[in-house]
Amino acid sequence: xxxxxxxxxxxxxxxxxxxxxxxxxxxxxxxxxxxxxxxxxxxxxxxxxxxxxxxxxxxxxxxxxxxxxxxxxxxxxxxxxxxxxxxxxxxxxxxxxxxxxxxxxxxxxxxxxxxxxxxxxxxxxxxxxxxxxxxxxxxxxxxxxxxxxxxx
Amino acid sequence: xxxxxxxxxxxxxxxxxxxxxxxxxxxxxxxxxxxxxxxxxxxxxxxxxxxxxxxxxxxxxxxxxxxxxxxxxxxxxxxxxxxxxxxxxxxxxxxxxxxxxxxxxxxxxxxxxxxxxxxxxxxxxxxxxxxxxxxxxxxxxxxxxxxxxxxxxxxxxxxxxxxxxxxxxxxxxxxxxxxxxxxxxxxxxxxxxxxxxxxxxxxxxxxxxxxxxxxxxxxxxxxxxxxxxxxxxxxxxxxxxxxxxxxxxxxxxxxxxxxxxxxxxxxxxxxxxxxxxxxxxxxxxxxxxxxxxxxxxxxxxxxx
Numbered sequence: 001x002x003x004x005x006x007x008x009x010x011x012x013x014x015x016x017x018x019x020x021x022x023x024x025x026x027x028x029x030x031x032x033x034x035x036x037x038x039x040x041x042x043x044x045x046x047x048x049x050x051x052x053x054x055x056x057x058x059x060x061x062x063x064x065x066x067x068x069x070x071x072x073x074x075x076x077x078x079x080x081x082x083x084x085x086x087x088x089x090x091x092x093x094x095x096x097x098x099x100x101x102x103x104x105x106x107x108x109x110x111x112x113x114x115x116x117x118x119x120x121x122x123x124x125x126x127x128x129x130x131x132x133x134x135x136x137x138x139x140x141x142x143x144x145x146x147x148x149x150x151x152x
Numbered sequence: 153x154x155x156x157x158x159x160x161x162x163x164x165x166x167x168x169x170x171x172x173x174x175x176x177x178x179x180x181x182x183x184x185x186x187x188x189x190x191x192x193x194x195x196x197x198x199x200x201x202x203x204x205x206x207x208x209x210x211x212x213x214x215x216x217x218x219x220x221x222x223x224x225x226x227x228x229x230x231x232x233x234x235x236x237x238x239x240x241x242x243x244x245x246x247x248x249x250x251x252x253x254x255x256x257x258x259x260x261x262x263x264x265x266x267x268x269x270x271x272x273x274x275x276x277x278x279x280x281x282x283x284x285x286x287x288x289x290x291x292x293x294x295x296x297x298x299x300x301x302x303x304x305x306x307x308x309x310x311x312x313x314x315x316x317x318x319x320x321x322x323x324x325x326x327x328x329x330x331x332x333x334x335x336x337x338x339x340x341x342x343x344x345x346x347x348x349x350x351x352x353x354x355x356x357x358x359x360x361x362x363x364x365x366x367x368x369x370x371x372x373x374x375x376x377x378x379x380x381x382x383x384x385x386x387x388x389x390x391x392x393x394x395x396x397x398x399x400x401x402x403x404x405x406x407x408x409x410x411x412x413x414x415x416x417x418x419x420x421x422x423x424x425x426x427x428x429x430x431x432x433x434x435x436x437x438x439x440x441x442x443x444x445x446x447x448x449x450x451x452x453x454x455x456x
Contacts, residue, residue: 145422
């Protein structure tokens with residue numbers, strides 16, 4: 001029993017720094033990370049089918065593509081207030097270029113909306129259509145990360 | 153006595169200067185390489201594969217050409233991108249076939265000397281922001297094919313911008329010393345026995361120049377080959393460039409990433425890597441698989 005308690009206490013102590021970081025994270029940064037995580041989750045479904053990691057399923061693909069479309073329609077502007085770049089905010093890789101070139105940044109998000117709309121129409125049709133729309137969607141992600149996100 | 157010392161100092165300075173002059177002399181291609189270049193029956197279609205693998209478009213397209221640009225846009229090597237490094241700001245020149253602004257008047261020999269030795273037609277050293285220490289490992293056949301493909305690229309009249317490099321790096325002759333330290337005609341890692349991994353080894357070490365960002369550099373900007381592809385600070389910005397292969401990635405994961413830009417977690421390539429994917433997604437699938445095979449085998453073997 002004391003052993004179990006020690007183990008629990010150790011585990012809690014190890015977990016603490018992580019918890020502290022999550023709580024301390026700037027809420028704007030946490031929110032935009034959450035959007036990206038849900039995007040990645042749904043991209044994993046259609047991308048996995050496009051890459052042949054899993055069999056094509058029209059219903060699953062449609063749902064994931066719809067989710068991506070609705071995520072892309074979010075107004076993410078409020079999640080990117082001034083002063084939340086990678087230099088001033090713990091845990092963020094958002095480059096100052098976002099704020100020095102907000103028009104360019106917004107254009108990137110708009111490009112994602114266009115690509116997501118194309119995928120919404122294609123994903124449920126067949127695998128070839130899904131694969132055809134994948135390049136545009138991946139390109140939209142990559143083009144924004146190319147300019148506005150710091151490498152690891 | 154004093155006069156004698158003065159003479160001695162003068163002689164030493166002359167000898168030193170002479171030695172510097174000799175040691176830093178720009179190299180020229182060997183007779184064997186020249187013969188191989190000239191006798192090769194050039195294949196522009198294969199040259200296109202060399203072009204995308206070597207990633208010329210990553211640095212030499214205009215700054216407005218991003219990873220989503222069309223193939224046609226990525227073929228316009230107008231130059232103009234800036235690379236901010238600890239040694240100064242380098243500006244990629246126009247290397248389109250334009251006879252005035254670009255390299256349209258060059259011969260195959262001049263092109264190969266530039267790419268494989270880092271020496272201009274005027275006999276000046278190029279700065280190693282141009283990864284000729286990688287390209288020197290390319291076969292003369294690949295370089296000749298690349299030059300044949302070059303003739304099909306569109307000309308662009310944009311003039312090249314000057315580098316902003318301070319003393320002493322502004323003295324190009326001194327790059328001869330840098331080359332003595334860092335210009336190694338030998339590969340960094342042994343050629344793997346498996347033919348697919350061997351092909352990947354060539355693509356990575358001779359054309360893809362992955363090591364230019366994924367291998368750390370010493371104080372003089374030379375690659376620390378003892379830490380081959382071990383990850384490094386970003387040479388042209390903030391953050392870190394990860395070690396290769398990424399932890400937990402299979403050969404399939406690597407090939408899929410190079411084709412689609414998606415990591416196994418469906419994050420996407422960013423920074424300079426977005427442009428790398430834009431190029432490597434345009435090479436033949438078996439070559440992407442070969443790169444993946446080499447990188448995965450690299451994990452199993454200790455660093456040389």
